[in-house]
Structure formats: C-alpha cells, structure tokens
Amino acid sequence: MNINNKPLIVVENLCKGFEDGEVLKNVSFTIREGDLASIIGPSGCGKSTFLRCLNCLELLDSGSISIAGVTISRRPGQVPDEKMLDIAHEIRSEVGMVFQSYNLFPHKTIIENLMLAPMVVKKQPKEEAYELAINLLDKVGLKGFASKYPSTLSGGQSQRAAIARALAMNPRVMLYDEPTSALDPELVGEVLQVMKDLDSEGMTQIIVTHEMKFARDASDYIIFMDNGEIVEYDDGDILFTSPKSERTKAFLRHFVNTGVA
Amino acid sequence: MKKLILLLALIMLVTTSSSPVLAEDKKELVWGGDSEGGFPYMFPNPKNTDELIGFEVDIVEALAEQMGRKPVYVNNAWENLIPGLNRKLYDISINGLEVTPEHKEVVNFSIPYYKTYLQLAVRKGDNSIKTLEDCKGKKVGTLKESFAQELLEEIGDIDIRTYNVEANTYEDLANGRLDAAFFDHPIALYSAGFNPEIKFVGPEVGELEYAIAVRKEDKELLTEVNKALVALRDSGKLREIYDRWNLWTPKMAAEFNDYSPSKVEPSRYNEWAEAHRPQLTFAKRLERYADALPAFGRAAVVTMQVSITAMILAIALGLTLAITRVFAPKWIASLATLYIEIVRGTPVLIQLFFIFYGLPSIGVKFSPFWAGAIGLGLNYAAYEAEIYRSGLFAIPRTQWESALALGMTRWQAMREVILPQAVRVVIPPITNDFISLLKDSSLVSIITMVDLTKAYGQISATYYDYFGPGIIVAVIYLLLGLPFVRFARYTERRLAEVEKDGKYGHRENIYRSSTRYI
Numbered sequence: 108m109n110i111n112n113k114p115l116i117v118v119e120n121l122c123k124g125f126e127d128g129e130v131l132k133n134v135s136f137t138i139r140e141g142d143l144a145s146i147i148g149p150s151g152c153g154k155s156t157f158l159r160c161l162n163c164l165e166l167l168d169s170g171s172i173s174i175a176g177v178t179i180s181r182r183p184g185q186v187p188d189e190k191m192l193d194i195a196h197e198i199r200s201e202v203g204m205v206f207q208s209y210n211l212f213p214h215k216t217i218i219e220n221l222m223l224a225p226m227v228v229k230k231q232p233k234e235e236a237y238e239l240a241i242n243l244l245d246k247v248g249l250k251g252f253a254s255k256y257p258s259t260l261s262g263g264q265s266q267r268a269a270i271a272r273a274l275a276m277n278p279r280v281m282l283y284d285e286p287t288s289a290l291d292p293e294l295v296g297e298v299l300q301v302m303k304d305l306d307s308e309g310m311t312q313i314i315v316t317h318e319m320k321f322a323r324d325a326s327d328y329i330i331f332m333d334n335g336e337i338v339e340y341d342d343g344d345i346l347f348t349s350p351k352s353e354r355t356k357a358f359l360r361h362f363v364n365t366g367v368a
Numbered sequence: 369m370k371k372l373i374l375l376l377a378l379i380m381l382v383t384t385s386s387s388p389v390l391a392e393d394k395k396e397l398v399w400g401g402d403s404e405g406g407f408p409y410m411f412p413n414p415k416n417t418d419e420l421i422g423f424e425v426d427i428v429e430a431l432a433e434q435m436g437r438k439p440v441y442v443n444n445a446w447e448n449l450i451p452g453l454n455r456k457l458y459d460i461s462i463n464g465l466e467v468t469p470e471h472k473e474v475v476n477f478s479i480p481y482y483k484t485y486l487q488l489a490v491r492k493g494d495n496s497i498k499t500l501e502d503c504k505g506k507k508v509g510t511l512k513e514s515f516a517q518e519l520l521e522e523i524g525d526i527d528i529r530t531y532n533v534e535a536n537t538y539e540d541l542a543n544g545r546l547d548a549a550f551f552d553h554p555i556a557l558y559s560a561g562f563n564p565e566i567k568f569v570g571p572e573v574g575e576l577e578y579a580i581a582v583r584k585e586d587k588e589l590l591t592e593v594n595k596a597l598v599a600l601r602d603s604g605k606l607r608e609i610y611d612r613w614n615l616w617t618p619k620m621a622a623e624f625n626d627y628s629p630s631k632v633e634p635s636r637y638n639e640w641a642e643a644h645r646p647q648l649t650f651a652k653r654l655e656r657y658a659d660a661l662p663a664f665g666r667a668a669v670v671t672m673q674v675s676i677t678a679m680i681l682a683i684a685l686g687l688t689l690a691i692t693r694v695f696a697p698k699w700i701a702s703l704a705t706l707y708i709e710i711v712r713g714t715p716v717l718i719q720l721f722f723i724f725y726g727l728p729s730i731g732v733k734f735s736p737f738w739a740g741a742i743g744l745g746l747n748y749a750a751y752e753a754e755i756y757r758s759g760l761f762a763i764p765r766t767q768w769e770s771a772l773a774l775g776m777t778r779w780q781a782m783r784e785v786i787l788p789q790a791v792r793v794v795i796p797p798i799t800n801d802f803i804s805l806l807k808d809s810s811l812v813s814i815i816t817m818v819d820l821t822k823a824y825g826q827i828s829a830t831y832y833d834y835f836g837p838g839i840i841v842a843v844i845y846l847l848l849g850l851p852f853v854r855f856a857r858y859t860e861r862r863l864a865e866v867e868k869d870g871k872y873g874h875r876e877n878i879y880r881s882s883t884r885y886i
Contacts, residue, residue, distance in 0.1 A: 164769055200775035210770035214789050224774035227784055269770075276775055 115140040115311050116161070116280060121170035122183075123153075123160050130156045132335040133170070141309045143302070145322035145343070148332035149358060154315045157332065158282050161313070162202040163195035175201045175279040200228065203273030207285040209265040211257035217268050218244065218253040221275045228276070236275075243271040247301050263294030270301055281305065283314040299325070319362050323347050331355050397437035399428055400458035402446040403818070404825050406534045407558040407640065408613050409464045412830045414643050414656075417663045423554075423613040423636070424462050427481060430605050431580075434596040444816040446532070447513060448725070450475055452816065453581055455728045459589060461581040464552065466515050476586075477579040478593045481606065482615070483623050485572035486516050487556035489549045491541060492567050497548050499570045506547035509537035515576055516550050534559050535832050542566060552576055554615055562641040572619070612636045644832055657836050660827045664837075667823035668844050674740050674819065675809045679802050681745025686752025693753065694760055704753070711750035717811055719743050724815040740812035748805050752798065759794035760786060792859075799856035803849045820844055 116138040123131040130153045138144055146154045159165045161172060163179065166187055171180030179194045181187070211220050221240035225231040231239075244250045247267040257265060266286055273281060283302070287295040299321050302312060306325065316322055322329055323343045331339040331346065331354075339346055339355045350356050401410050403420055410422035420441065432439040442458040449461045453475060467477045490497045497503060504525040510516040512530040520528050529546060531537045538559040540546045549556070553572075560566040580597075582590045600606045601624060610616040611630045614637030621627050692704040711719070724739040734742060763786050771781035810821035818826070824841040828834045 162773055164773060196775070196777065199773060202773075204770070204773035206766060206770060206773075208766055210764075210766045212767065212771075212785055212789075214792065223784060224771075224776060227780050228775045228777075273774070 112139040112141050114138065115142075115175055116313075117171075117173040118161070119171050119173075121157075121160060121172065122168045123156055123165060124168055130335050131160065134335075134337055135170075136330065136337060136340060138311065138313065140311055141306075142327045143306045143312045143314070143325060144328055144330060145326040146313065146315045146330045146332055147317070147319070147322055147358075148338075152332045153335040154332045155284055158204075158284050158313065158315050161280075162204050162282055163198050164204070166191075166195060172198070174198055177201060200276065201279045203276060203278035203281045205266070205269050205273055205281065205283045205286050207288050209257075209262075209269045209289075211260075211265055211269055211272070213257050216254050216256055217249065217260070220257070220268065221272050224272070224276050240271075240275055243274050244268070246274075246304075247271045248297075261294060262290045263297045266290065266298045267301055270298070270305075274305075279311065281310055281312045283312065283316070285315050285317065287316065287318055319347075331358065333358070395438060396440045397428070397432045397435060397460065398440045398442060398458040400442045400444050400449055400452055400461040401425075401428075401463040402449065403443050404532075404822075404829050405446055405463040406555060406829060408554050408615065408636070412663075412826050414830050415659075417660050417827055417830060421636075423609055423615060424464070426609045426613075427600075427606070428462055430600055430609065431593070431596050434599055435592055442816070443818060445814055448814070448816070450581060451725050453583055455725060455733075456583075457816070459582070459586065460593065462578075464554075464578055465581050467577045467579050468515065471581070474584070475581045476584055476590050477581055478590060479597055480577035480579045481597055482578045482610070483619055484553045484576050484578070484615075484617065485619060486519065486550060486574050486576065487553040487568055488570045488573065489538070489541065489551070489556050489560055489566050489568050490547065491544070492565055494547070497569060500550070500573060503548055503550075507545070508548045508550050509540060509546045510550045511537075511552075511555075514552075515574065516552070519574060520550060535829055536834075538563065538566065539832075553617070557614070558637075558640060562644060575619075608632055614638075653833075653836060656831060656833075657840060660831075660837065660840070663827060664820065664823055664840060664844060667818055667820045668848060670817060671806070671809050671819040671821075672848060674737065674744065674812050674817065675802070675806045677737075677741040678744035678748060678809065679805055681741065682748035682752045682801075682805070683798070685745065685749035687756055689749060689753035690756035690760065693757055708750040708753055711747055716744065716747045716808060717814070719747055720811055720815055736812070736816045739815055740809070740817055744805060744809060744812070747808075748801060751801055755794050755797045755801070756790065759790035762793045763789045792862075795859040796856045799852050799859065803852050803856075806849050806852075807845065 114137045118137070119135045121131055121134040122129070134157060146157065148154050156165060160167050161174070163172075167179070167181055169181050169183040169185075171178055173179075177194060177197050179191065179198060181191065211217070212223065215223065218237070218240050221243060222233070222236040225236045225239065226233065241250065241253060244253055247270060249264060249268055249271065252260060252264065252268070257268070260268065270281075270286075281302075286302075287298050290298065295318065299318065302314065303325055306312060314322075314326075326343045328341060329339075329343050329346045330337055331350075331352075333354050338352050339350060341351075346355065347359065350359060401420075401424065403410065403412060405411065405422070405424075408422055409424045410420055413419040413421045428439050440458075442452075444452040444457060446463060449463055449465065450471060452458065453461045461475075462481075465471065465477075467480065471477070488497070488500060488503075497506065500519070500523060503520070504523065505527070507527045507529060508520055509529045509531055510520060511534065512532055517528060517530060520526050529537075529540075534551060534555045537546065537549045537551070541549045541560075542563065542565045549560075550573075551559070556568060560568075580593055582593060597606075604626075607616065607620075607624060607626060608631070610620060611632045612635055614634035616630060689704045689708060693701050693708075695701075696704070720740065720743040723734065723743045724736065727733070767785055767789065768781055771785040772778070776784065809819060813819050813822035813825070820841055824837055828837045831837070
C-alpha cells in the first residue's frame with residue numbers, strides 16, 4: 108500500500124434495497140489506486156450487491172460512487188434518467204468484473220471471448236485486438252488454449268480466461284465476485300496467483316472472497332461487512348489479529364475454529 | 369423494425385395495385401368458376417388435366433365470342449363464387465349457380481341459360497325408396513348449400529349429409545354409407561348414369577335455373593350478357609352444346625320451344641362414360657397418374673412459394689414481436705402479447721377468409737397469393753415470437769451481465785452475445801414450425817389458389833379416384849418437407865456437440881434403458 112496514491116474509488120452513503128428490504132445501508136469508503144481490497148463477511152451480508160453496485164450492474168438507490176473521476180450520484184427517490192444510465196455505462200467501461208461462474212461466451216473461442224469487447228466497444232481493429240488478446244492469454248498461462256471453446260476448459264482455466272477477458276478492456280479497476288468459490292481446491296491457487304501478479308503490476312482490485320488466507324496475505328486491507336454495513340475496515344493482519352468489533356470477532360472465530368485462517 | 373414496416377408497406381402497395389384484373393379492362397371477359405365445380409359443368413379434362421372442360425366452359429366461350437371479348441378464367445371455390453364476384457376477382461360467375469332469393473339479394477342474374485330438375489338416385493337393389501317422401505328416416509346425400517338441401521329440409525325427418533364434391537356422394541351411395549343421393553340432374557347423369565350399381569328413381573323434382581351472376585352495379589354488362597345469351601339460343605348454338613353433352617332434356621325442349629331431333633351426337637358424354645364405365649387396368653391407372661404429374665409439380669411450386677414467403681414474414685414479424693414483448697415498455701409489450709393471444713386463439717382458416725374476403729370491405733385487397741402468404745405469415749409469427757422469447761430466456765442472465773460488465777451497450781450485448789446463442793437454441797423448433805407451415809399451406813386452396821391440396825381435389829374429382837392421387841400428393845408433401853427435417857436433425861446434433869456430453873454418451877440416449885441407469 109502506498110499512502111501517497113490518490114483515491115481511485117470513493118463511495119459515499121451508498122444505499123441499495125430490493126423488493127424484500129434494504130441490502131446496503133449508508134456504505135462509505137475509499138480505495139486508493141493500486142490497492143488490493145478484500146471484502147469478507149457472512150452470506151447475505153450485501154458484499155456481492157456492493158460489488159455489483161460499484162460497476163452499476165445494479166443501479167444505486169441513493170448516495171454517490173466515484174470511480175476514476177467518473178461520478179454517479181442519486182438522491183433518494185430520484186428517477187434514473189438517460190444521463191444517469193449513460194454515466195453507468197461509462198463507469199462499466201472503466202471497471203472489469205469477474206464472476207463466480209466465469210460467464211465465458213460459450214459460442215466463441217477463448218481468443219474470440221477476449222477480442223469481442225475491444226472490437227465491439229472500442230472499435231479496435233481485428234489485428235490489434237488479436238495482438239492484445241494473445242498477450243493477455245500468455246500472461247494468464249493460456250496461450251495454448253486460444254482457439255479452444257470454453258466448454259473444454261477446466262474451472263481454473265476458465266476463470267483465468269475470464270480475468271484476461273476483463274483485462275482486455277484495459278480497466279482501471281478489477282472487481283471479483285467470489286472468483287474461486289466454484290473451483291476445486293487444487294485449482295484455486297492458479298487463479299489467486301493471477302490476482303497477485305496483477306497487484307504487483309499496480310492494478311486496483313476489489314475481491315469478494317471466502318479465501319481468508321489469501322485475504323490476509325495479499326490484501327492491502329480488508330473490509331468486513333455484515334448486515335449491509337461496513338463493520339470494520341483495516342489492514343489485513345490487524346483485522347485478523349485484533350478485531351475491534353464483536354461481530355468481526357464472532358465471524359473470525361468461526362474460521363479459526365474450522366482452521367481456515 | 370423500420371425496415372420491416374417499410375417492407376410490409378411496400379408489399380401491400382404492390383399487391384393492392386396489382387390485384388386481379390378489374391372490370392375496367394374492356395377487352396376481356398373475366399369469369400369465375402370452380403375447377404372442382406364438377407362434371408359436367410366444368411372440370412379438368414381427364415386426358416389433359418391442365419385443360420378445363422365442361423358444358424359451361426363451352427357456353428362461356430360461345431358467350432365471349434358473341435360479345436367480342438376474350439374469356440379469362442379465375443378459379444375460386446364454389447361456395448365462394450359470389451363473395452369473390454363482389455370482391456371483383458372476376459366480372460361474371462358461371463358454375464351451376466342457382467337463382468335463389470338469397471343470391472338475388474347480393475348479385476344480379478342473367479336470364480337462365482339452362483333449366484333442369486333434381487334427380488333422386490338409390491342403389492340398384494334398393495326398392496324401399498321410390499319418391500322423396502320415402503327418404504324419411506334415411507341418409508340422403510346432397511350438395512352443400514343447394515336448392516336440393518333446402519327441399520330435403522322442408523320434407524323433414526331426413527338425415528341430410530352435405531358434400532362439396534359430388535363424386536364422393538355417389539361413391540358413398542354405392543358402398544352403403546348413404547341410402548340415396550339427391551342432386552341436380554346433370555350431376556346425377558354424369559356421376560352415376562353409367563354406374564351399374566346405381567339407378568335413378570322418382571319423378572323430376574322442382575325446377576332449377578342456372579344463370580350467370582353479375583355484380584349489382586354492372587347493369588350494362590348484364591344487358592350485354594343477356595343479349596348474347598338470346599342470340600346464342602336463337603342461333604341454335606346453345607342447343608348444340610347441350611346435345612353434345614347429352615343435356616338436352618324434354619324440359620329444355622319445352623323451355624326453348626324446340627322439339628326437333630338432335631343433330632349432333634352426345635360426343636362429350638360418351639367420352640366421359642367411356643372413360644369411367646370400365647374398370648381401369650393397373651397400367652392404365654399408372655399412365656393416368658403420370659399424366660397428372662406436371663399438374664402436381666406446378667401445384668407443388670405454388671405450395672413452396674406460399675410457404676417460403678409466409679415463413680420469411682413469420683420470422684421477421686415474430687422476431688419483432690418477441691423483442692417487443694421482452695424489451696419494450698410494458699404497455700407496448702402487452703399489445704404484442706394481445707396480438708399473439710388473439711392469433712393463436714383463433715383458427716387460421718378464419719384468418720385467411722377474413723383477410724381475403726373480409727378486408728376488401730374496408731378497402732384492403734390482396735391477391736390470393738399474398739392473402740395466403742400474409743395470412744399464414746401473420747399466424748405463424750405468433751408462434752415464432754413465442755419460440756424466440758423462450759430462446760432468449762434460455763440464455764442465462766449472467767451472459768447478459770458479463771457482456772454489460774465488459775462495457776457493451778444493451779444493443780451490443782444483444783447482438784453479439786445473446787442473439788447468436790439464442791439462434792442456436794431456436795433453429796430446431798423453427799424448422800419444425802416450417803414443416804408444419806408447409807402442411808398448413810394447404811388451407812390456401814380455399815382462397816382460389818391451386819396448391820397441392822387443391823390439385824389433389826381437382827385431379828381426384830376428374831378421375832373419380834381419391835386413392836392414387838392421394839398417395840402421390842402425400843409423397844410430394846413428404847419430399848418437400850424432407851430437407852427441413854434433415855436440417856432440424858443436423859442442427860440438433862450440432863447443438864448437442866457444443867454441449868459436450870461425449871463422456872457419458874449422447875444425450876439422446878439418456879432416457880433409453882441402458883445398464884448405466886438400472
């Protein structure tokens with residue numbers, strides 16, 4: 108963590124609810140450029156919704172999100188207009204997202220998966236998109252799979268390809284929604300390694316995860332969420348060794364008892 | 369969407385302007401009849417099914433010559449001849465049309481060109497029926513919506529069976545499905561006059577007048593037709609036609625006040641009787657079927673043209689409807705839903721009738737081809753729309769989300785990610801739909817088109833044979849559908865390959881009993 112870096116993501120008073128109740132309650136926090144933040148917390152605490160709000164897959168109810176200088180804000184009860192949706196789209200193109208279930212496009216080969224968005228969204232020429240894609244595949248160790256279809260890849264390979272696909276859009280921030288939850292234990296490492304590599308290259312990343320060891324070792328800081336709120340927000344080691352809140356303690360105790368952390 | 373509307377508008381423009389020849393064309397005498405109207409009125413020549421013959425055909429030709437016009441034939445189903453006349457498909461109609469009060473309300477009639485009576489026929493061995501009164505409690509066949517049917521209804525207590533095709537009635541009488549057949553004398557004569565199993569009984573019943581129907585507003589044309597008819601009668605040309613067709617009866621002699629003996633042989637009747645009296649040898653039959661093949665071939669082309677045009681319309685409109693239902697604001701989407709529900713909930717037959725005969729009353733006119741193609745197209749669009757919609761929903765939501773997360777707009781995500789996958793899902797059901805459309809296209813035969821089904825009716829009625837032509841027409845339908853069946857199989861297999869279930873065997877075999885699942 109470099110405290111001299113500027114804040115890249117600033118979230119203020121973010122609220123989001125669905126028909127069956129409020130999910131995020133006045134969430135505020137800041138992430139600096141180049142940081143790797145892990146979000147942990149019990150199931151249903153709102154961490155996935157939080158991530159989906161960050162890249163506007165879910166439109167916030169109220170509050171403001173500012174990413175790389177683009178700000179979307181909404182007053183309570185304000186009807187979203189065309190302009191707000193345009194900003195949401197702008198934010199999405201600054202943010203890369205990786206899903207638990209990879210979501211590769213099954214009708215396209217791996218390399219086509221990577222080339223599609225740059226060619227369609229950025230109108231990159233095919234040769235340029237190919238060059239970029241093949242380099243990214245090389246980086247995640249999948250160069251040999253360029254012309255394979257997603258259905259032939261293992262889970263770990265699929266997730267690495269999905270990361271490369273998001274990187275092809277050259278995002279300022281990468282978001283991961285439980286990227287290793289669907290993987291066999293022996294495949295988790297290869298995916299985490301890609302994220303560590305990206306961190307050392309200075310990529311800003313936010314990861315929703317259950318991998319406590321990874322969160323503790325690799326994160327610049329950890330956000331503990333519970334019941335739609337950020338309960339604690341601290342350096343990995345500090346949060347794990349001396350949590351301030353009772354809720355954090357209770358949550359971590361569960362992992363200590365099961366020997367994960 | 370805009371393009372589609374433009375296309376439809378264009379189609380309407382073209383078809384409304386090029387709709388059937390209208391009355392303004394003075395040089396032609398456009399006349400409507402039913403090629404299945406039956407013998408001896410008009411029917412395809414058994415020796416050459418492309419040629420329409422019959423005593424009424426002879427009359428029209430003589431009439432046109434007398435009027436100095438060129439006869440142009442428009443085919444229509446018999447029960448639709450009068451609606452078709454008022455829809456201006458043709459200028460006059462002649463096909464055993466009886467001068468009834470109901471008919472007179474909607475069209476004008478010329479002076480009658482032929483008068484005849486109704487003839488009762490029974491099986492040769494049956495002595496229980498001698499007059500119409502004896503028919504009480506018996507099954508009697510007659511022509512649908514005819515004077516004969518009215519008479520039978522007046523007597524009451526008769527189990528009346530109505531037919532569209534005369535030949536069927538006498539066949540049913542011969543094999544015992546009916547106890548009697550009650551028809552216009554010419555029909556009886558040509559259906560059974562030479563049939564050793566059937567005899568005519570009872571006196572002449574009623575009086576039938578056949579006349580030429582003309583639209584109410586065409587008063588001048590009516591006068592012209594009447595003048596020509598009188599001239600033909602006085603010159604003896606009409607009598608000559610009746611003689612040749614063996615239709616000169618004492619009734620006609622009284623009508624024309626001409627009791628002189630016939631000068632010409634009943635050559636046309638003899639040909640007919642000769643062709644139908646002896647049982648045909650198998651080789652003769654095959655020869656006949658071979659003669660009919662070109663007619664079936666042309667009909668098959670019509671069937672394909674209508675089906676393919678309808679399918680293109682159905683796919684384009686179906687896609688629009690599906691996209692509207694899925695993406696448009698709620699109230700527009702519910703309009704699309706309403707359309708789908710109405711179209712799926714009403715018979716396609718009614719829809720075709722409505723488009724062809726109903727819409728002209730509000731000024732929208734289509735040629736038979738376009739009425740058929742549009743009717744079937746609009747109908748199948750509703751089914752296509754539902755297929756596409758289910759195809760769209762078969763693609764997981766996460767695909768949509770990950771496309772958006774990559775910075776694509778909604779339209780880009782739809783075009784690049786969702787649609788290409790949805791298309792793979794829907795190709796097999798669409799192909800199946802096309803096969804079923806191919807068969808439903810047989811319905812266009814009711815709006816004057818000579819497609820395969822109509823050709824079957826025509827040729828069978830001509831030969832008095834529903835067996836061989838039936839097999840031929842079924843085989844043609846099968847052959848036409850075959851490429852699409854194969855295509856559906858192929859795409860299904862391709863889809864299965866992408867889904868990769870190789871290790872555990874093909875998914876087609878999942879539900880078959882095998883050792884693995886015991």
